[in-house]
Amino acid sequence: MADAIDLGSVRSLDDHRATRTAVVPVALSKPDATDTVAGSVVEAVDRPDNPLADWLTMPDAPVLPAWARSRASIQANTAALVRLTWWHGRYHSLRTPKYLVKAVLLAARGFYRAVAGLWPTLAAQDHTAAVKALRVQCHGRPGDVELAVQLQLAHAARTHARRWRFGAAATATAAAAIGIALAPPMLQAGITTAVAVPLAYLGRGKETAFLDQGAPPLKVDMSAQQLNDALRAAGLLKSGSGKDAERDAPRVSCSMGPVRDGRGWAVIFDLPRGGGKTASDVLAKREVIAQELGVDEIQVIMSRVRAAKGGNAGRVSMWVADDDPYLAAPVPSPLASMERFSIWDAVPFGQDARGNRVSVPVIWQSMFFGGLPRRGKTFTQRLMTAAGLLDPWVRHYVADFKGGQDWMGMRHVAHRLVLGAEEDAIDAFKAMLAELLAEMERRFALFRGLPTSICPEGKLTPQIIEKYQMPFIFLTVDELQEAFLAMDDKDREAVVDDLGRIARRGPAAGFISNYASQRPDAKSVPTKLREIITIRCCTQVTDKTSSDMVLGSGKAAMGADASLLSEEHKGVTVLVTGPASYATVKNDLLTTTEFNALALKGRALREPLGQITGDAAGDVAAVAGRAGVTIAPVLSDVLDVMRHSDRMHSVDLLARLVNADEDRYGDWDLDKLAAELDAAGVKRTTKQINIKGKNLAGYRRADLEAAVPEELLLAARTVDPSPSTATPA
Numbered sequence: 001m002a003d004a005i006d007l008g009s010v011r012s013l014d015d016h017r018a019t020r021t022a023v024v025p026v027a028l029s030k031p032d033a034t035d036t037v038a039g040s041v042v043e044a045v046d047r048p049d050n051p052l053a054d055w056l057t058m059p060d061a062p063v064l065p066a067w068a069r070s071r072a073s074i075q076a077n078t079a080a081l082v083r084l085t086w087w088h089g090r091y092h093s094l095r096t097p098k099y100l101v102k103a104v105l106l107a108a109r110g111f112y113r114a115v116a117g118l119w120p121t122l123a124a125q126d127h128t129a130a131v132k133a134l135r136v137q138c139h140g141r142p143g144d145v146e147l148a149v150q151l152q153l154a155h156a157a158r159t160h161a162r163r164w165r166f167g168a169a170a171t172a173t174a175a176a177a178i179g180i181a182l183a184p185p186m187l188q189a190g191i192t193t194a195v196a197v198p199l200a201y202l203g204r205g206k207e208t209a210f211l212d213q214g215a216p217p218l219k220v221d222m223s224a225q226q227l228n229d230a231l232r233a234a235g236l237l238k239s240g241s242g243k244d245a246e247r248d249a250p251r252v253s254c255s256m257g258p259v260r261d262g263r264g265w266a267v268i269f270d271l272p273r274g275g276g277k278t279a280s281d282v283l284a285k286r287e288v289i290a291q292e293l294g295v296d297e298i299q300v301i302m303s304r305v306r307a308a309k310g311g312n313a314g315r316v317s318m319w320v321a322d323d324d325p326y327l328a329a330p331v332p333s334p335l336a337s338m339e340r341f342s343i344w345d346a347v348p349f350g351q352d353a354r355g356n357r358v359s360v361p362v363i364w365q366s367m368f369f370g371g372l373p374r375r376g377k378t379f380t381q382r383l384m385t386a387a388g389l390l391d392p393w394v395r396h397y398v399a400d401f402k403g404g405q406d407w408m409g410m411r412h413v414a415h416r417l418v419l420g421a422e423e424d425a426i427d428a429f430k431a432m433l434a435e436l437l438a439e440m441e442r443r444f445a446l447f448r449g450l451p452t453s454i455c456p457e458g459k460l461t462p463q464i465i466e467k468y469q470m471p472f473i474f475l476t477v478d479e480l481q482e483a484f485l486a487m488d489d490k491d492r493e494a495v496v497d498d499l500g501r502i503a504r505r506g507p508a509a510g511f512i513s514n515y516a517s518q519r520p521d522a523k524s525v526p527t528k529l530r531e532i533i534t535i536r537c538c539t540q541v542t543d544k545t546s547s548d549m550v551l552g553s554g555k556a557a558m559g560a561d562a563s564l565l566s567e568e569h570k571g572v573t574v575l576v577t578g579p580a581s582y583a584t585v586k587n588d589l590l591t592t593t594e595f596n597a598l599a600l601k602g603r604a605l606r607e608p609l610g611q612i613t614g615d616a617a618g619d620v621a622a623v624a625g626r627a628g629v630t631i632a633p634v635l636s637d638v639l640d641v642m643r644h645s646d647r648m649h650s651v652d653l654l655a656r657l658v659n660a661d662e663d664r665y666g667d668w669d670l671d672k673l674a675a676e677l678d679a680a681g682v683k684r685t686t687k688q689i690n691i692k693g694k695n696l697a698g699y700r701r702a703d704l705e706a707a708v709p710e711e712l713l714l715a716a717r718t719v720d721p722s723p724s725t726a727t728p729a
Contacts, residue, residue, distance in 0.1 A: 080262065095212055102210060107196045110203030122165050127158035222258045222265040222293065222320055224251075230292035234285040236277050250275060255315075262354055264321040268305060271314040279304040279316045283559040298324055298564050301353050304580070325353035326565075326572045326586050333383060333588035335598065340605065341390035343472055343512075344462070349383060349575070350587040358585050360535065360577065362387070363472070364459070366503040366513035368530060369573075370550035371539030371562065373518060376571035378406050378478055380537060380587045381516045382595055385476045388512070389413060389602035392609050393471040397436060399429050401482035403641075403659050409596030410476075411640060412603045415614030420656060421482040424644040429483060430491075433498040436475065436511070440502065443470065443509040460510035471611060472510045475502060480517040480525055496526050504532050536576040540565035551576045558582070615643070632680035634673075635707055637661065642701050647689045649698040650674070670697070681707040 068074055092099075120126075134151040141147055180191050204210070228251045231237045238250050250272040257267035271277050282289070283302055290297040299321040305311025334348050335341065346359035362384055369381045388394040396414045400407040403420030411417050416432045418425050446468065447455050455464060464470055477483075477499075484492050503513045515533070517525045530549070538550040540562060547562040548555055551574060556563070560582035562574040571589060576582045590598075606612050641656040642648055648656075650670050657665040657673075668676075682704055689698030 080260070092211065098212075099210065103196060103200050106200035106203035106208070106210070108199075108203070110199035110201065113202050114199065118169075122162070122169060124158045124161035124165065127154065127161055130154045131158055222267070224254055224258060224267075226293065227254075227258065227267060227269065227318075228252060230289050231271075231282070233292045234288040236271065236275075236282060236285060238275055261319065263323075263325070264299075264319050264354070266317075266319050268315065268317050270312070271316070273314070278313050280558070282316045284557050286559060286561075293320060295320060296324065298326065298566075298584075301584070302559055306580075319354060321353055324568075326569050326584070328586065330571050330586065330589035333386070333590040333594070335383070335386050335390065335588075336590055336594040338390055339601070340392075341387050343388055343391040343394050343474075347384055347387040348588060350573075350585040352583050352585055358575070358583060360384070360575070362512050362535075363510075364507040365535050366507065366533045367515065367535040367537065368525075368533040368550065369514075369516035369537045369539075370518065370525075371541055371573070375539035375565075375569070376573075376587065377516055377518075377539050379571060379590065380539070380573055381476070381478060381514060382406070383588060383590055384512075384514050385410075385474060386590055386595055386598050388472070388474040389598045390605070391472070392602070392605040392611050393465050394474050395471045395611065395613070396474050396476065397432055398476045399425075399432065399478070399483070401425070401429075401477075401479040401486075403656065405592060405661055407476075407478065408640070408660060409592075409599035411616065412599045413606065413612075413616050415616060417615045417643070419641065419643070419660070421479075421486045422652075422656075423486075426483060426486055426491075428644040430495065433495065433502075436473065436502060436506075437498060439473065440506055440509050440511060444505075446470075447509075459508045465510075469610075470510065472512060473506075474512045474514065475506075476514040478516045480515055484525070492526075496529050500529050500532060503529070534577075537573045538562035539573050540567070540569060547574070551582070555582065631708060632676070633664075634676045635680040635682065635704065637665075638677065638699070639701075639704055639708075642699075642704070646701045647691060647698060649689055649691060649694070649696045651696065653699060677704075677707075683707070 068077075131151065131154045134147065134154055138144070138147055138151050176191075180188055183191065200210070228237060228249075231252060232239060232249070237252070252269040252271055254267055254269045258265045259267070271279070271282070283304070286300055286302060287297045289302075290300045293300070301319040301321070303317050304313075305315040305317050331351060344363060346361040349358045349360045351357055367381075367384060369377050371377045385396065385398075388396060396410060397416045398407055398410045398414045399416075399418040401418075401421040403425070407417075407419070416428075416435070418428045418432060443460075447458050450464070455461065460470065460472070465472070483495070487495065499513070499515070502511055503515075506513065513533070515525075515529075531552075536551045536555075538547060541547050541550065543563050544556040544561055547560075551560050551562065555561070555576060558580070560574050560576055565572055565574070565584075571587045573585055573587055574582060575585050603612060603616070637657060637660065638653065641653065641660055650673060654665070654668060654670060654673050657668070677699070682699070683706065684699065684703050686700070687697055688695050689700065691698070
């Protein structure tokens, strides 16, 4: 146990300084590096006889400005300078004809002003005053001959001055004109420019601007004064009082900015001490601050600056975008073009408001996706599963309780695939959970028997994965609320407990949970399941309460608020990866076609390793494709929607087909379904099917499978569908 702290040795800095100035100086020649002052040890630099102590003990200030302290910041600012220079070049080059006309007009006005300024000299007005004075005297004294002679001489002097001055000016002008006319074109241009530029400069006025506004138009402007005014209006800064209220009012101190940063303004500021406000108070006032700055709150990105990055409880980083940063076209997911991916790496997810790439590590994690329908929730959830498709050492368990097209491609890869929320699908889901729990316990039993050299942390490792054929297990459940709403209270409670055990204990065994639901109230997704999920992601919701239901209690007050998103923000989510870590992300786009292509690529990666198991191994369409045999698409689809049932009424069968692929089966009726299955070779042993006392037209799975070539069924059933049961050597 560590030694207890001696509280008697703890002294305030003020007391220390007082004792330093009160004690008798110690000789500088003393060889000891420390000195005892008032019973405490003082470092040599802080000794009372050192006149530079206060200066030397000051903390070092950064030598470089904030924008030049990192390679990334320098690159970003260099790129911004290049963009600005390119903008200036295009802007002014298009206005060159206008500038030429303006230069000619200014030069003409300058020439007029030059002539007007030189006219008194050319007209010899310095002689005119004497001539006028003498002329007045002559009118008063008409008989004075001497005065008349003086007037005549003065007039002659003025005439002489005018002649040589006008002559010199005319000669210089003619010589310049002849010289320009005889000069080479380049020299003519140079001389013309040399003459025109001074004349144009002379012709300018107080309000004259030769160049048009030479700065890119800013939709949002920001200054330290505007920031202080906004914070004061939000009640985060006190107002001054008295005559000098504005001067004496407390202000924030900006450690950086406001400066232009990309397509917005960036600033890092500290709240003044004594006001009782913290960075958390600033985050909670996001909407008011946005209103005071004249922008929408979606344009204001704020976060605390933690101590690890040089921050404190009152330091805030703010970025204000010029416009909505999330309305740009989505970026195609890099997963679509990858040949392989390791689930040990962070999954490419999207980009934030400032264009920074966002990746999410998923191993040892559980995930929950929520939000309103048709806002891109399933597309976002599929990004995580798609990354697992490209890693052959990932085994997929998928349950889609909507039962549409979104997850149909997983039939080529998924060890277990549950589609729909009907009774047979719910039963299959319960069986899938029981299988997962048994596999989880088997893995933990295996880990307990392994030496620490192989399993040092009691977790899955790359060596264990390949040696014992024990891949990561990726559990994906979409539209979870549909399953819960279809269950009674007892079954729902049991399923919640099973999912909670998998999310809580499963990560160490290599289980990655990936759940999605619409508004997760207490009934559709119970709190005790949501609260143990480590990664939360939410598309648009109706209010802050719904946002907190998905992202966690109190997250909206911290700034992680999905209710700020609008209908235009499809594929935009608020991502929470930790207690104080969140970001609003424009997710990468992975279309259904691309996702299905990745599923086929994932199957090709797994086949050489023997990792096609379970339901995927029994995929008749996939086996037929490998064998070069074509079976009717309707037969393959019917077998898919009946994967959990041995018999089904035709009405229900058609409804499931429409739900799975409305484009193909939306206009079919029962007669067309029967005709297409007959054409596919289906021979019904009976047309009437009795299910729970209802005797209606329908199909038996055995009759459907009989239409598939026997060798294909045999090939699909020869693969062991059960998980690996390897034991330690």
